Amino acid sequence: MEVFEYDNVKIYNLSCGKSLPEWLSERKRRALLKKDVDLRRRIELIQDFEMPDISTSVKVTPDGQYIIATGIYKPRVKCFDVNNLSQKFDRCFDSEAITFELLSDDYSKLVFLQCDRYVEFHVAHGRHYRLRIPKYGRDMKYFLPTGDLFIVGVTSDIYRLNLVRGQFLTPFVSEASVINKCAINKEYSLVMCGTKEGKVECWDPRCRNLIGTLDVALNCLSKMENVTSENFPSITALNMDGPLHMGVGTANGMVLLYDIRSSEPYMVKDHMERLPIKDIEFNKKENIVFSMNKSILKMWDKNSGKPYANIETSSELNNLCVVPDTGLLFIANEKPKILTYYLPSLGPAPKWASFLDSLTEELEESNVESIYDDYKFVTRSEVNALGLDLDDLVKNNLLRAYMHGYFMDARFYNKVKSAAQPFAFKEYRQNRIKKTIERSRRAKILPNLPNLPRVNKKLALELMKTKSNVLNDDRFRNLFLNQEFEIDENSEEYRLINNVAKGK
Template sequence: MGCSISPILFVAAFEVILIGAGKLVQKQLREGLEKIDSSQLPGKLKVWCYQFTLFQRVMWPLKVSEIPSSLVSRIDTISNTYIRKWLGLPRCFSDTGLFGKNALQLPLKSINLGYKQEKTRLVFELKESRDEAVKSAGVTVCTGPSRKPGEGRQKTGRTTCLLTPGKGWKTRVDLGTQLIFPTEITQTTLRPDVVVWATAAKKVLIIELTVPWEEGIPAAYEFKRLKYSDLVAECRDGGWTATILPVEVGCRGFVGKSAIQLLRAAGTTEVSLRRAIKELAEEAEKYLVYNRCYDTYQLSLKFERCLESDVVTFDILSEDSKLVFLHIDRYVEFHSQHGHYYKTRIPKFGRDFSYHYPSSDLYFVGASSEVFRLNLEQGRFLHSLLTDAAEINVCDINPVHQFFAAGTLEGRVDCWDPRVRSRVGVLDCALSSITNGTEVEGLPSVSALKFNGSLGMAVGTSTGQVLVYDLRSSRTLLVKDHYYGLPIKSLHFHNPLDLVLSADSKIIKMWNKDNGKVFSSIEPQANINDVCLYPGSGMLFTANEDPKMNTFYIPALGPAPRWCSFLENLTEELGENPESTIYDDYKFVTRKANLGKCLSA
């Protein structure tokens, strides 16, 4: 007696055996992931445990067993879900962001990639075996079919090219000049980022670029699509074939699927597509907003955190890394040791804030006549301080008697007593800053403010003057002009030498607070945003329009900090071997002085 079996039934039975082995691997992986997830370890350590223990344990059965690649893909999806959860990433975060060579570059390997590598390694082990019997046996490695039994192969279609050649396409971009939507299509006040249209074919493409936080990519896509839906309907009513194409590139450099679809719809080749994706990621990464904290004694980076939007200013509330960030989109973000803690929003756009330690109040000033008060102990906003100003630019709190001062757009400084919430004085700095020889084009506003002790105060104006006051008098003690006409951005007092350090975007000037005599000046190559003077030393840092902070050490101001005491030896060596320049024997005179000498001769 004999028996036979249909080839179709044999293939089906073989797939059942393979899938059974794969289900066992899937069960072991899921149990391991659940054990790691239930532990009390931080998310990063959970990922480490997975990558160097569970991942290696799963790779062996995947290598020796003939498991279908479709089942391996499902196993890979399970593990990636847990990795996103442990790293705090959104569900929409792509596998390319996790395992690809991009801005993040995590030291992770996907199960899918590991499966392919192990199978390739197995092929070479069999073909290049030292055992001639194995080498000549012609053993083949089978990964199993990647589709279910009975299913045919699905044809993979490519995205239809939207830009048909030879149609006379025109382009307008909302960059540099304000974009006006083509009137031949329709009239609207909306301003998309890019408009591409062909009059002959009556086709129009509306492209809108968004750079959101990765978690907000799906919401940003829907928001932009709904925003321009009425415009698309108007174009279609006029006989045009209109298409809205929202494009998202994550603020951390991860390119969304919508951007890839747009590039493919434009007829981009695969080589150019990969190059474009890389350039998009690099450009988005350049404008990331980072908060970096450095450990000076270790001369290393302590931690780095990425923020969602540009920061106007920030402050350190305590020594245990409690930080407050004021963003340009009215959000106030609080950070603790572990990272982001809480975020709230103030009623108007903020420009500066100060922390009042006795009452735990944050005072916010900005594009409003009110000074908003947020009490951190009660966790709520208190009654605002009302001023006569249209807008308030800067504020500061005296560290001795806790008076609150606010510099206004009209060039005044309002002083308040937080204990009674009443104004105790007003200084008119706009008129006081105008002296003989001062050229101003408009009314100066207050751009910088700094207290010195209990009675001293320096005020910087938007026209480049620095005014020194004694709070007991409304008259200025000294007016120092930078002569650049640029707003003063930073003010610091150096009490050991009775100096004032004032900075605009071009230069840092150090001068005596009593007579205005210049002590020194520094003119960096990049524009200055802020200056930080290291306490009790001659070192200062500048935040500037450059990838790196500038660091300056002036021995005449004070000694080097303990964590970089080697600078003392360097300066001594430079002092022992001075280098002469070609201008040492020259005497420079001004044009006015030179003209006077010529006339007298």
């Protein structure tokens, strides 16, 4: 387990550390555990929680008892039982699964949308049936009130597969050429579709009509300078936050939060990396929004947009799963291990992993490393002043977007600055003058006395003027030797006490 801190928010990485091969005997396992410290410190929350090569998507069943994950290679689905913290079954596909839906509260009814236009249905014992759709699909959602499975993709048609009758119904015809995402508003029984043209269409399955269109691209284009076909704000992520609020992610890295009663967003968040947003999730208890692209997961306040925490990894991120009412996250990525993170500040651990709460409480007092200790924060204007191309730096991962600027490696920053400004004479001259003035002030305030201590020199001088014996008293020795007892005259506590002492 690895713990790091981001702006006073502790994040526990439960998926780091080495894993032991399955074929090892118990004797060899014990021998390796004795030799390797990293193996002893690892936490295997769920046994074999990984894929052979890449994980593409992960979800928790509505009853909270199972975790379903898909990946490659070979294309497969794995089910994990959280009560036993181990794998329940592993099944292979003929082709890769793009996404999947849970049709029941547990693992007994699943439907997978595959990359070769097949839709495959699974039940408890295995594959039940598969059929093919006319065009390639990109997303699908199950609409419980009517039993319809809505499938969208590289077409203007929104396919409706009725699972009660077992047949396709007349599709909805959209105004868009391609539909990337869809979501269900459960409270109002509406189907929301995000299009390539940067619009969100709202369909009512009861009257089978388009009842509203939201132009998201219009709000994004007003904040963009150079618009091309590559950075056009198509809809790439879509999710509902309760009955009235909706989160929309675009292909150029922007996240917009809407009240569905208004056509204007009440919050716009820019990832500043120009990468498509892959997933948007919400933590209703803390009003936190999760927005993820392939390089970073950002968590920020829903109302103010203030950053809460970030998670970055060495591999590309594919899919985000937030365990409901907890602080546990699963992330499918381009590596075998499915990433697992725990944030105690966002909620408690789930019941099946309750030991995490006691474990994190023990580590609460320990020191953690800051994730940006070796980075220099720079603004857009500072990057331009150094003569660097901002787009190239972002594309090559030399800049990490953060708040209103970027983080740059400190060593790279020093090299670039020394090349751009070989001798900044004006800055050098000002620093020399400042140091000279400080030395002269210190000489006036603190005369060169032989018995002057290292700490709290000013206090020692005042005591020497009053001829007090405090300096020679062993009980107060640490006051003039230990740096922790240094009096900070700029602190609020000192000003309040000093004003009272002076009778102000």
